Amino acid sequence: MRSFWAIYRNEMSHYFVSPIAYVFGGVFLGVAGFFFNGILTVMVQRAMQMGMEAAQYGGPMNFDVPSLVVQNFFGVLGSLTLFLVPMLTMGVYAEEKKRGTIELLMTSPLRDWEIVLGKFLATLSVYGLLLVPTLCYQVFLFHYSEPSPSVKILVAGYAGVLLLAGALISLGSFLSSLTENQIVAAVLTFGVFLIFWVLDLAAQGATSGLGGLLHQISLVQRFNDFTTGVIDMASVVFFLSFAAFMVFLTLRSLDSMRWRKA
C-alpha cells in the first residue's frame, strides 16, 4: 500500500511540477468558460424570445433556463473530456518506457497493480482537480438565476463527467502502455475516442438490432443520461466495469512487456 501511494504521489508531482497540469488546466478552463458564456447567452435570448411569444399569444411559459444551461454545459464538459484526455494519458506509460524508468519500477519490489492503480487514480485525480474551478460557474447560476438549477442535475452531471473521464483515462493509459512513443499513444487514443463518437451518432435513436446494441455500449449515450440529472445504476456499473476491464488489460500489457522486450 505504501508503494501505491509512492507511485500516486510521484505521478501527481509529475503533473504539477512540470507545466502539464497548468497548461492543461488553462486550456480546459478557458474553453469551458467560453462555452458556458455562449450557452448562457443563447439560453437567455431564447428565454426572452419565448417569454415575448407567451405574452403575445398567451399560454404557459415553460422554459427552465438554469437547468438547460447546466445540462448543456455538462455536454460540453463531456466533449472536452474526449478531446483532452488523450493528451493527459499519452505519456503515462510511454514516457516511462522511453526514459527507461519503467525498468526501475519493474525491478523494484512493487506489485504491478500498485503501479497501474497508482497511475490511474493519480491521472483521474488531476482531472478531478481541474473540474473544481468549474464549480464557480454553478455558484454564479445559483446566485443569479431564479429558480435555481436543480442540485440533482449538478450532482449527476459531475458524477457523469468523472465516470466518463475514469473510463477514458483507463483506456488512454492502456493504449499508452502499448508503445513508447507518446504521439502514437495520443493519436491511437484519440482515434478510438472518435470511433466511439461516430458509433454513437450511428446508433442515435435506434432501439433494436445492432443500433440498439451500440446504443447500450455507447459511453457518450450513457454520459448524456447523467447530464439530464438521471443517475442510472446500470450506467454507473457500466462505466466502472469499463474502467476495471481497461485496468486489467493494462496489467496484462505490463506483464507482457517483460516477455516481449528484446
Added chain:
Amino acid sequence: MIEVENLTKVFGQTTAVDHVSFTVQKGEILGFLGPNGAGKTTTMRMLTGYLPATGGIAKVCGFDVAEQSMEVRKRIGYLPEVPPLYSHMTVEAYLDFVARIKGIPAARRAERVNKALEMAHVDDRRRELIHRLSRGYRQRVGLAQAVVHDPDVLILDEPTVGLDPKQIIEVRRLIKSLAGAHTIILSTHILPEVGMTCDRVLIINRGKIVAEDTPENLTTQLRGGDRVRLLARAPENGLRESLQTLEGVRQVTIAPVRDSGRVSAVVELAPGQDVRSRIAAAVVQGGYELYELRSDRMSLEEIFLQLTTEETEEAARREA
C-alpha cells in the same frame, strides 16, 4: 550470493544468452566483459527479474529470481545502462521516491537518502533538478539510486559509460569502496576497467562465457600464456633449435632485425611456466650473444580479442 545455472534467453531466432553458469561470492566484484551485443545486459536483466529467462535458474541471496521475484527485488540495486531518472524531480525528491518504492520505512528514509547522496558524492546537488545535471552527475545519481536501500547485491550495467576520465576514476573508486558490504556485478566493454575494479572477470561473447578468472590469472594462464621476447646475435636456425628443445616452450618465432646482424625472437610458453632463466642459459650455452630478454605478458586486451575473434572464426567455419 548469486548462483546462476544454465541461464538461457532466446529472442525469436537468436539466442542472446546461451547456458551461462557462474557464481559470485559475498563481497566480490564480478566483471562482465564482452563486445556490444554479447548478452551482458540481457543476463543482468534476467538477474534483476526485468526479463524472464527462457531456461536455467538464477538465484540471488538464495531466492529464485523467477519464483521469489519480490524477495530478490528487495535485495538488488540496479543501475541500467541509461540511468532511470525522472528529470522533473530534484535529486533529493527522486531518491526519496526510490526509497519509498524500495520499501524503506518512513523513519529510516531521510537517513538512507542522505547516505546515498554522500556515497555517490552528489550531496552538493541535492536540491538541483535532475534535467539540469551534467552527464557525470546523472550517472552518479543513478548509482545513488541503486544503493539507497542498502541492497546486498548491486548490478551495474556499464557504470562508467559516457563519463570523462576524471569522473571514470571517481566512479571506479566509488564502486571499489562499495565492495565488501555489497556483492557487485558490473559490465563493461572497456578492458582496463575490469583489471582495475574487478576481483573476477567473465568474458562473454555471443551469449556464452568464453573465459572466467581473476584479471591477473587471465593475463598469465590463459591460452597464450606468457611470452618472452629476446634479442640476440645468432643464426636463426641455431637459435631456434636451442630454444625449441627447452621444456615449457610452445613456439618460437624468429625474425632478423634489420642491418644489425641480430635477431629478435618471441618465445611462447605453456601456461604457468617461468623458464626465463633457462632461456637465457640456453642462448649463452649456444655461444650466442644475448642483448635483451623480457617477459611479455599478454594484455587483457589481447586475450579478449583472441578469445572473441577465435570464437567468430570458428562460427564462420561452422557456417561454411
